[in-house]
Amino acid sequence: MTTVALLSRSADLDFLRPLLLAADPTLDIATWPDPRCLDAEVAACWQSPPDIYARMPNLKLVHSIAAGVDNVVAGQDLRGLPVCRVVDPLLADGMLQFVLWGVLHFHRKLDQAMASQRQQQWKRPLQTPASSCRVGLMGLGELGGHIASYLPSLGYTVSGWARSAREMPGVTVFSGEAGLQPFLAQTDVLVCLLPLTPQTRGILNARTFAALPRGSTLIHCGRGEHLVEADLLAALDSGQLRGAVIDVFEQEPLPADNPLWTAPGVVVTPHMATMAAFDVVASQIARNVAQLRAGAPLFNQVDMARGY
Numbered sequence: 001m002t003t004v005a006l007l008s009r010s011a012d013l014d015f016l017r018p019l020l021l022a023a024d025p026t027l028d029i030a031t032w033p034d035p036r037c038l039d040a041e042v043a044a045c046w047q048s049p050p051d052i053y054a055r056m057p058n059l060k061l062v063h064s065i066a067a068g069v070d071n072v073v074a075g076q077d078l079r080g081l082p083v084c085r086v087v088d089p090l091l092a093d094g095m096l097q098f099v100l101w102g103v104l105h106f107h108r109k110l111d112q113a114m115a116s117q118r119q120q121q122w123k124r125p126l127q128t129p130a131s132s133c134r135v136g137l138m139g140l141g142e143l144g145g146h147i148a149s150y151l152p153s154l155g156y157t158v159s160g161w162a163r164s165a166r167e168m169p170g171v172t173v174f175s176g177e178a179g180l181q182p183f184l185a186q187t188d189v190l191v192c193l194l195p196l197t198p199q200t201r202g203i204l205n206a207r208t209f210a211a212l213p214r215g216s217t218l219i220h221c222g223r224g225e226h227l228v229e230a231d232l233l234a235a236l237d238s239g240q241l242r243g244a245v246i247d248v249f250e251q252e253p254l255p256a257d258n259p260l261w262t263a264p265g266v267v268v269t270p271h272m273a274t275m276a277a278f279d280v281v282a283s284q285i286a287r288n289v290a291q292l293r294a295g296a297p298l299f300n301q302v303d304m305a306r307g308y
Contacts, residue, residue: 002289003028005040005056009049010252013065016044019282024289042292044285045072047252053077061292065281067091067143069302070196070223083302086276086284092146094274095221099147099191102219102245102267103156106189107133111243111265130155136187138203139194139222140166140173143274147191159183184211189219196223197307204228209235215242221273224250229260236265247273 004020004027006013014031021027030036032049042061043053053059054077064072064085073083105111109125116123133156137144140162151158152170159172161183166173174183184190190212194200204220205228218241220227227246235241243265249258252271260266284299291298 001026001028002042002293003030003036003040003058004042004044004285004289005029005037006031007037007043007045007048007052008032010047013044013046016065016278016282016285019279020044020286023283023286027286027289042285042289043072047071048076050075051077053079053081061288061298063285063288065285066276068196068223070225070307073304078304082298083304084284084288084298084300085302086281087142087300088276088280090280091274091276092143095143095193096147096150098221098247098273099193099219100151100154102191103133103135103151103189105245105267106217106219106243107156111267115264131157133157134159134186134188136161136183136190138190138192140168141193141195144191144193147193159187180208181211184208185213187212187216189217191219192222192226194222194226195307196225201225202228204232206231206234209240212240214240216240217242218244218246220244221247224248224252229258233259233263236263241265243267245269247271 006016006029017029020029030040038055039058040056041058042063043059044063044065046065053062059081062072062081062083067085067087069083069085107130112125135151135156135158137148137160140148140160144160148158148160148168148171158170159174160168161174161179163175165175192204204226209231232244245267246260247269248271254260254268260268288298
């Protein structure tokens, strides 16, 4: 029998128990802070408790319950343990819907209409065709690539920035450090979908915002640690940025006293852009438990050198 520990410092993951047992009735499941978690062979995690893996001598696999792994590995002693993530085909569609809403929010100037409503003023914002709205995607992986391939069909001018060069129909692709500034210079709506790596941490900073055309906007669905919040607030205050939709934050839940809650032009959403279905999460964890037992290759294992 394999013991799976459901670990989180911020959420009760016990809702996964019946789903995991439905996927594999032989599993033994413990939910933090049950002390039995420390004897588990598999950790299924979201925002793992500090230094928890170092206290788990039998641990053989760390499994995120989401597509990202940064909040389950940060500050932890992994000691070479494999780390896996969840890949749900519907994640890409969910992210596309969220980003499209954000693009429309700014392209159709709904932010300006909503500001007028709060002042009880009838002001009709100037409308422009989609082709005049230049959307730039930072990150062209599974999610960013899906969005980049769809937006041109709606008439948007789309570009992307990735670590390495590639070709995508209907998308102008920039790559590497040399391509970042030219990419930013022709972007009206910047969408961040990057993985979190040492190179991308803090990339949404004053230098990045200054390289955008004045009055540009931001849709941030990457990782909270990408964003330097003080730099965003300064760019909004100066008018360099017109507005931002922020879905991910370095500290979640976002503290009640965080100035982003009330910053003019900012829409705060509670990390809801897309999410794997919980039955998919459970089935993929159970499948990797079976792979672990059999000594077979794990599914969706993260390359820790790359961070994704």
